[in-house]
Amino acid sequence: MTLLLNQCCCGCSLRTGTVIIAVFLLTVALMTTVYASVVLGTYAEVANDDPKPYEYPMDYLDRLHQRMTYEPGFKLVLISTLVGSSIQCVLNSLLLLGVSKERRSLLLTWLVSYTILLGLCILGFVIGFFRVPFSPVYQIAVFVNIVLYTYFLLVVRSYRFTLPDGQHAAMLIGGEETNIKPVFLQ
Template sequence: MGEQKCVLNSCCCGCSLRSGSLAIGIVGLVLSVIAAIYSIIRGVNGDTQGWIDMAVQLIEVVICIILIQGIRTDHRGMVMVWVWVSAIMIAINIVLVIIGIILTLNIIFAIIAFIVFGVAVYCILVVRSYALTLGGSGSVA
């Protein structure tokens, strides 16, 4: 068909796409669990936004578990679920950050946010590239 766009051959520092994807899944899982605990603490202390954040973080925990399991079983569909959900979450966050930047005119926040978005997009490219190496549905019999 056509040539694949934005496909990487290896992860940072030359490690394999599989190892990089697994590291992304594990780090994402740990950070999401920590963020969920922090959100629960905020919710218990009376901040309603903490409960909303906790729900989002729990969804992220589930998605990271799906990614890790997809990598373990070489299941392309499970890996691509993480790619799509992460891409949607980044798109929503970019819109929210742009609105926040317009309202506050905080340049330091803008710089930090777009560096974080750059790293997140790179992670999505690594995991997507790994999923493309799996080919087919990736189901294990």
């Protein structure tokens, strides 16, 4: 049995809900990209002992220096965050383009990519139980991400099912009468 929605949670159409999801996720990805870039730049300045004291509060520089000293993977986390959020910017832009052009293939690209991301979130949730020390805040944040990504995937997938496939659309444009019926939600 396939689970499909007729409308988004706020009562708007699936198309509108998909646009809202794309804009929301694009905004979050852009903010994350900017944040990771700024912190990585600051990290580079602190690593080179070249901080500009008038630009950063001292407590921020101290915390960053401590993380740099005691967490050797911190720079790798920043770089992977920067790369991941940049990829999400591209994917969410493709989702917006797919909605505006009604291209099922672009929606499928987003669906596959975010299904992989959901799998990684679930993996992070499971691994989080074995972290020492256990962080309930981390677990709650990852759980909320899992719930949101699952709902977002369901909305976009449902919207994709309302779009005609390429063969049907081509036959409609040609003006020929066919026996092919589009799939509509009940």
